[in-house]
Amino acid sequence: MSVIANTPKPPYFAVIFTSIRTEGDEGYGATADRMVELAEQQEGFLGVESAREGVGITVSYWRDLDSIKNWKANSEHLDAQKTGRKSWYESFKVRISKVERDYGL
Amino acid sequence: MSVIANTPKPPYFAVIFTSIRTEGDEGYGATADRMVELAEQQEGFLGVESAREGVGITVSYWRDLDSIKNWKANSEHLDAQKTGRKSWYESFKVRISKVERDYGL
Numbered sequence: 001m002s003v004i005a006n007t008p009k010p011p012y013f014a015v016i017f018t019s020i021r022t023e024g025d026e027g028y029g030a031t032a033d034r035m036v037e038l039a040e041q042q043e044g045f046l047g048v049e050s051a052r053e054g055v056g057i058t059v060s061y062w063r064d065l066d067s068i069k070n071w072k073a074n075s076e077h078l079d080a081q082k083t084g085r086k087s088w089y090e091s092f093k094v095r096i097s098k099v100e101r102d103y104g105l
Numbered sequence: 106m107s108v109i110a111n112t113p114k115p116p117y118f119a120v121i122f123t124s125i126r127t128e129g130d131e132g133y134g135a136t137a138d139r140m141v142e143l144a145e146q147q148e149g150f151l152g153v154e155s156a157r158e159g160v161g162i163t164v165s166y167w168r169d170l171d172s173i174k175n176w177k178a179n180s181e182h183l184d185a186q187k188t189g190r191k192s193w194y195e196s197f198k199v200r201i202s203k204v205e206r207d208y209g210l
Contacts, residue, residue: 055154057164092109093112093208
Protein backbone atom coordinates (compact mmCIF):
# COMPACT_ATOMS: atom_id res chain seq x y z
CA MET A 1 0.00 0.00 0.00
CA SER A 2 2.44 2.65 -1.15
CA VAL A 3 -0.04 5.48 -1.61
CA ILE A 4 -1.27 8.38 0.44
CA ALA A 5 -4.92 7.82 1.32
CA ASN A 6 -7.28 10.18 -0.45
CA THR A 7 -9.35 11.10 2.57
CA PRO A 8 -12.23 13.61 2.59
CA LYS A 9 -12.27 16.90 4.49
CA PRO A 10 -11.93 16.48 8.27
CA PRO A 11 -13.35 15.61 10.67
CA TYR A 12 -12.90 11.86 10.29
CA PHE A 13 -11.15 9.20 12.36
CA ALA A 14 -7.74 7.53 12.19
CA VAL A 15 -6.78 4.22 13.77
CA ILE A 16 -3.02 4.22 14.25
CA PHE A 17 -1.79 0.64 14.61
CA THR A 18 1.90 0.36 15.48
CA SER A 19 3.47 -3.06 15.88
CA ILE A 20 6.64 -5.08 16.32
CA ARG A 21 6.46 -8.48 14.60
CA THR A 22 7.72 -11.78 15.92
CA GLU A 23 10.10 -13.88 13.76
CA GLY A 24 8.68 -15.94 10.85
CA ASP A 25 5.58 -15.43 8.74
CA GLU A 26 3.11 -17.92 10.28
CA GLY A 27 0.44 -16.87 7.78
CA TYR A 28 0.83 -13.20 8.63
CA GLY A 29 1.40 -11.87 5.09
CA ALA A 30 -1.68 -13.48 3.55
CA THR A 31 -3.89 -12.41 6.46
CA ALA A 32 -2.55 -8.84 6.40
CA ASP A 33 -3.44 -8.59 2.70
CA ARG A 34 -6.85 -10.11 3.34
CA MET A 35 -7.55 -7.67 6.19
CA VAL A 36 -6.89 -4.70 3.90
CA GLU A 37 -9.21 -6.19 1.27
CA LEU A 38 -11.87 -6.81 3.91
CA ALA A 39 -11.49 -3.38 5.55
CA GLU A 40 -12.01 -1.74 2.16
CA GLN A 41 -15.44 -3.37 2.00
CA GLN A 42 -16.59 -2.00 5.35
CA GLU A 43 -19.13 0.77 5.67
CA GLY A 44 -17.36 4.01 6.60
CA PHE A 45 -13.88 2.94 5.46
CA LEU A 46 -12.00 5.92 3.97
CA GLY A 47 -8.50 4.61 3.23
CA VAL A 48 -5.37 3.00 4.63
CA GLU A 49 -1.62 3.68 4.65
CA SER A 50 0.96 1.16 5.72
CA ALA A 51 4.74 0.78 6.03
CA ARG A 52 7.06 -1.51 7.97
CA GLU A 53 10.69 -0.72 8.69
CA GLY A 54 11.61 -2.26 12.03
CA VAL A 55 8.34 -0.99 13.43
CA GLY A 56 5.16 -1.41 11.38
CA ILE A 57 2.71 1.47 11.12
CA THR A 58 -0.73 1.04 9.58
CA VAL A 59 -3.12 3.97 9.68
CA SER A 60 -6.69 3.29 8.61
CA TYR A 61 -9.19 6.11 8.17
CA TRP A 62 -12.88 5.91 9.03
CA ARG A 63 -15.97 8.08 8.80
CA ASP A 64 -16.98 7.69 12.45
CA LEU A 65 -16.44 5.70 15.65
CA ASP A 66 -19.26 3.29 14.81
CA SER A 67 -17.49 2.20 11.63
CA ILE A 68 -14.36 1.49 13.70
CA LYS A 69 -16.38 -0.46 16.26
CA ASN A 70 -18.03 -2.55 13.55
CA TRP A 71 -14.71 -3.29 11.90
CA LYS A 72 -13.19 -4.35 15.22
CA ALA A 73 -16.13 -6.73 15.72
CA ASN A 74 -16.00 -8.26 12.20
CA SER A 75 -15.72 -12.03 12.74
CA GLU A 76 -12.90 -12.66 10.27
CA HIS A 77 -11.06 -9.67 11.73
CA LEU A 78 -11.64 -11.00 15.27
CA ASP A 79 -9.91 -14.25 14.27
CA ALA A 80 -6.97 -12.26 12.89
CA GLN A 81 -6.79 -10.16 16.06
CA LYS A 82 -6.65 -13.34 18.13
CA THR A 83 -3.80 -14.85 16.09
CA GLY A 84 -2.08 -11.46 16.11
CA ARG A 85 -1.98 -11.39 19.90
CA LYS A 86 -0.97 -15.03 20.09
CA SER A 87 1.73 -15.27 17.45
CA TRP A 88 2.36 -12.42 14.99
CA TYR A 89 3.10 -9.52 17.30
CA GLU A 90 5.77 -9.10 19.90
CA SER A 91 3.97 -5.93 20.92
CA PHE A 92 1.52 -3.45 19.43
CA LYS A 93 -0.42 -0.33 20.20
CA VAL A 94 -3.74 0.80 18.74
CA ARG A 95 -4.65 4.46 18.99
CA ILE A 96 -8.08 5.76 18.03
CA SER A 97 -7.91 9.40 17.03
CA LYS A 98 -10.07 12.09 15.50
CA VAL A 99 -8.50 13.98 12.60
CA GLU A 100 -9.32 17.63 13.05
CA ARG A 101 -7.22 19.26 10.35
CA ASP A 102 -5.11 18.25 7.37
CA TYR A 103 -3.03 19.81 4.61
CA GLY A 104 -0.50 18.59 2.11
CA LEU A 105 1.37 18.83 -1.15
CA MET B 106 13.12 4.71 15.14
CA SER B 107 12.01 1.11 15.44
CA VAL B 108 10.11 1.40 18.70
CA ILE B 109 6.55 1.92 19.75
CA ALA B 110 6.22 5.31 21.43
CA ASN B 111 5.59 5.11 25.15
CA THR B 112 2.79 7.67 25.25
CA PRO B 113 0.80 8.64 28.37
CA LYS B 114 -2.92 8.03 28.88
CA PRO B 115 -5.13 9.77 26.29
CA PRO B 116 -6.12 12.38 25.46
CA TYR B 117 -3.07 13.63 23.58
CA PHE B 118 -2.43 14.56 19.97
CA ALA B 119 -0.93 12.74 16.99
CA VAL B 120 0.50 14.34 13.86
CA ILE B 121 0.34 11.76 11.08
CA PHE B 122 2.81 12.71 8.34
CA THR B 123 2.57 10.52 5.25
CA SER B 124 4.90 11.15 2.32
CA ILE B 125 6.23 9.95 -1.00
CA ARG B 126 9.91 10.87 -1.54
CA THR B 127 11.53 12.11 -4.71
CA GLU B 128 14.62 10.31 -6.09
CA GLY B 129 18.02 10.93 -4.44
CA ASP B 130 18.95 11.99 -0.95
CA GLU B 131 19.67 15.73 -1.34
CA GLY B 132 20.46 16.02 2.36
CA TYR B 133 17.18 14.42 3.37
CA GLY B 134 18.58 11.68 5.65
CA ALA B 135 20.67 13.97 7.81
CA THR B 136 17.86 16.49 8.15
CA ALA B 137 15.30 13.80 9.00
CA ASP B 138 17.56 12.58 11.82
CA ARG B 139 18.12 16.14 13.01
CA MET B 140 14.37 16.86 13.03
CA VAL B 141 13.73 13.88 15.30
CA GLU B 142 16.50 15.05 17.63
CA LEU B 143 15.08 18.58 17.63
CA ALA B 144 11.45 17.47 18.06
CA GLU B 145 12.49 15.46 21.13
CA GLN B 146 13.68 18.70 22.74
CA GLN B 147 10.38 20.50 22.25
CA GLU B 148 8.00 21.25 25.09
CA GLY B 149 5.05 18.87 24.92
CA PHE B 150 6.73 16.23 22.75
CA LEU B 151 5.58 12.72 23.75
CA GLY B 152 7.19 10.39 21.20
CA VAL B 153 7.58 9.49 17.55
CA GLU B 154 7.20 6.40 15.35
CA SER B 155 8.46 6.18 11.80
CA ALA B 156 8.68 3.70 8.91
CA ARG B 157 9.17 3.99 5.16
CA GLU B 158 8.25 1.27 2.69
CA GLY B 159 7.18 2.91 -0.55
CA VAL B 160 5.20 5.40 1.46
CA GLY B 161 6.76 6.97 4.56
CA ILE B 162 4.69 7.33 7.71
CA THR B 163 5.90 9.34 10.69
CA VAL B 164 3.57 9.78 13.62
CA SER B 165 4.64 12.23 16.29
CA TYR B 166 2.76 12.56 19.57
CA TRP B 167 2.18 15.80 21.46
CA ARG B 168 0.61 16.97 24.68
CA ASP B 169 -1.59 19.64 23.08
CA LEU B 170 -2.23 21.70 19.96
CA ASP B 171 0.01 24.54 21.18
CA SER B 172 3.01 22.20 21.28
CA ILE B 173 2.28 21.20 17.67
CA LYS B 174 1.93 24.84 16.63
CA ASN B 175 5.23 25.76 18.28
CA TRP B 176 7.03 22.86 16.64
CA LYS B 177 5.64 23.80 13.23
CA ALA B 178 6.97 27.34 13.77
CA ASN B 179 10.45 26.28 14.96
CA SER B 180 12.90 28.10 12.67
CA GLU B 181 15.13 25.12 11.89
CA HIS B 182 12.02 23.05 11.25
CA LEU B 183 10.62 25.78 8.99
CA ASP B 184 13.76 25.56 6.84
CA ALA B 185 13.32 21.79 6.62
CA GLN B 186 9.65 22.18 5.69
CA LYS B 187 10.64 24.57 2.89
CA THR B 188 13.22 22.18 1.44
CA GLY B 189 10.77 19.32 1.88
CA ARG B 190 8.19 21.03 -0.29
CA LYS B 191 10.80 22.09 -2.83
CA SER B 192 12.84 18.92 -3.23
CA TRP B 193 12.39 15.94 -0.90
CA TYR B 194 8.73 15.13 -1.31
CA GLU B 195 6.79 14.20 -4.40
CA SER B 196 3.68 14.53 -2.25
CA PHE B 197 2.75 14.47 1.42
CA LYS B 198 -0.17 14.81 3.78
CA VAL B 199 -0.16 16.07 7.36
CA ARG B 200 -3.09 15.12 9.58
CA ILE B 201 -3.55 16.61 13.04
CA SER B 202 -5.56 14.29 15.24
CA LYS B 203 -6.62 13.90 18.85
CA VAL B 204 -6.02 10.47 20.34
CA GLU B 205 -9.08 9.58 22.38
CA ARG B 206 -8.39 5.96 23.29
CA ASP B 207 -5.57 3.44 23.10
CA TYR B 208 -4.80 -0.16 24.01
CA GLY B 209 -2.12 -2.65 23.16
CA LEU B 210 -0.04 -5.70 23.89
